[in-house]
Amino acid sequence: MQVKSLIHANFITRxxxxxFIISMTVLSIIQAFFLSxxxxxxxxxxxxxxxxxxxxxxxxLLAPVxxxxxxxxxxxxxxxxxxxxxxxxxxxxxxxxxxxxxxxSYIFSWIIAAIVFPSVMYFxxxxxxxxIIEPKLLFGxxxxxxxxxxxxxxxxxxISFLAAIILKRRAFALAVGMFEYIILPFIFxxxxxxxxxxxxxxxxxxxxxxxxxxxxxxxxxxxxxFDYLGVKWFEAACxxxxxxxxxxxxLIIYTKRYFEAG
Amino acid sequence: xxxxxxxxxxxxxxxxSAVLLYLPKINPFSxxxxxxxxxxxxxxxxxxxxxxxxxxxxxxxxxxxMWFNIHxxxxxxxxxxxxxxxxxxxxxxxxxxKTLDKNEVKRTLESIAIKYAEMEREYxxxxxxxxxxxxxxxxxxxxxxxxxxxxxxxxxxxxxxxVPPAIFFTPDFCVSVKxxxxxxxxxxxxxxxxxxxxxxxFIIGDLKSENSWFRKLFSKLRILKxxxxxxx
Numbered sequence: 001m002q003v004k005s006l007i008h009a010n011f012i013t014r015x016x017x018x019x020f021i022i023s024m025t026v027l028s029i030i031q032a033f034f035l036s037x038x039x040x041x042x043x044x045x046x047x048x049x050x051x052x053x054x055x056x057x058x059x060x061l062l063a064p065v066x067x068x069x070x071x072x073x074x075x076x077x078x079x080x081x082x083x084x085x086x087x088x089x090x091x092x093x094x095x096x097x098x099x100x101x102x103x104x105s106y107i108f109s110w111i112i113a114a115i116v117f118p119s120v121m122y123f124x125x126x127x128x129x130x131x132i133i134e135p136k137l138l139f140g141x142x143x144x145x146x147x148x149x150x151x152x153x154x155x156x157x158x159i160s161f162l163a164a165i166i167l168k169r170r171a172f173a174l175a176v177g178m179f180e181y182i183i184l185p186f187i188f189x190x191x192x193x194x195x196x197x198x199x200x201x202x203x204x205x206x207x208x209x210x211x212x213x214x215x216x217x218x219x220x221x222x223x224x225x226f227d228y229l230g231v232k233w234f235e236a237a238c239x240x241x242x243x244x245x246x247x248x249x250x251l252i253i254y255t256k257r258y259f260e261a262g
Numbered sequence: 263x264x265x266x267x268x269x270x271x272x273x274x275x276x277x278x279s280a281v282l283l284y285l286p287k288i289n290p291f292s293x294x295x296x297x298x299x300x301x302x303x304x305x306x307x308x309x310x311x312x313x314x315x316x317x318x319x320x321x322x323x324x325x326x327x328m329w330f331n332i333h334x335x336x337x338x339x340x341x342x343x344x345x346x347x348x349x350x351x352x353x354x355x356x357x358x359x360k361t362l363d364k365n366e367v368k369r370t371l372e373s374i375a376i377k378y379a380e381m382e383r384e385y386x387x388x389x390x391x392x393x394x395x396x397x398x399x400x401x402x403x404x405x406x407x408x409x410x411x412x413x414x415x416x417x418x419x420x421x422x423x424x425v426p427p428a429i430f431f432t433p434d435f436c437v438s439v440k441x442x443x444x445x446x447x448x449x450x451x452x453x454x455x456x457x458x459x460x461x462x463x464f465i466i467g468d469l470k471s472e473n474s475w476f477r478k479l480f481s482k483l484r485i486l487k488x489x490x491x492x493x494x
Binding site for chain 2: 006009010013014017020021024025028029032033035036039040041042043044045046047048049050112117120121124125128129131132133134135136137
């Protein structure tokens, strides 16, 4: 199954090759540029001598870069994931499935091409400038941010993918993916603001235990926004990963039992 | 797929290299101020230093702008000197500086400083100076030595009144640093390592691929050669 999935994934990446190359170039240039802009302020620290505070880099060092480029990465992943629906719409999927490739292999090949591949692209476009400038920036500081953004975008892409194979319409899958990745975070933030106001009105304290559910879909945003509540990166990952595995399992079960290409 | 990954590595490397070549021209700045002193005497003050450190293994040169302002009255400042001292040397002499007299303090600072200068008066109560192209390998301490008349302030602060004087004086010594990160051998060698990894991934991936670009290129070259041979 794995070999067939890989062969078909190879075929899909070849179809999307131009788009991937353009996206990779844009991502790399933007990330390298922003990193180099931030570099002096990362490298240099100034303080009055008597303060005796030692350098402790911010755990959200890459936030200015990631908050810009993660949108490009997220949109690429969502669009690529929704692409399977256009294959089903055109009837190409039925043609591929008439070859000796199982439905599961077919879906896995799309997961590799539309979710794993953009994630590898994003990881490389950010990690290569970091590795060249100073490996400490990747292994010591920015690794957790990179992991969380990959988890967040993978969740959105799998939701878009699930919508594509259930609804079998590319436009619907794109709408679901974009809604989940771009609009829903604003709605959630609004709900959290209301919740925070309500809690302060009733005299209760607003803690991270009130909003952990935000990390189910948006682990990186949760980690970034609620730092002041003492949120840790592994808490965000621990909330998101079971959900990610659940939707993957659902995708596999749905594909095995109900997926029809025609 | 390995071919595409190899290609992505090379694209990322190329983009990073293009930006890194531009890097020495980019220099945002950061500022820190010290509002305390090590010594406060009738005719001079030694201001608490501002320490600048390089927290990454990067070759960094800095341009620093320093300024000194007087807040409060009853004091007059004649001259302000700045000293840029390696932190190690500053730490060693720190206790000693608290016991020496004016001339000895000046001499000690001059002996350990990598650079020192007199600040220029900008306005009535403001002095400033700039230094450029200082290599920031070890942490550096920027400090100021001020000559003037601080008797009134000393007399005020020595009074046993529980209420602090209405007009008080604080030295406001600020350092603003513009950093330039230079690309050194370490970065170049890492670039080379990544280029080698990317190229190997690209070549292996391409040769394994069904529609190998290399194989296509070689077959085209072969056709060209055979055509040339036929023409000859």
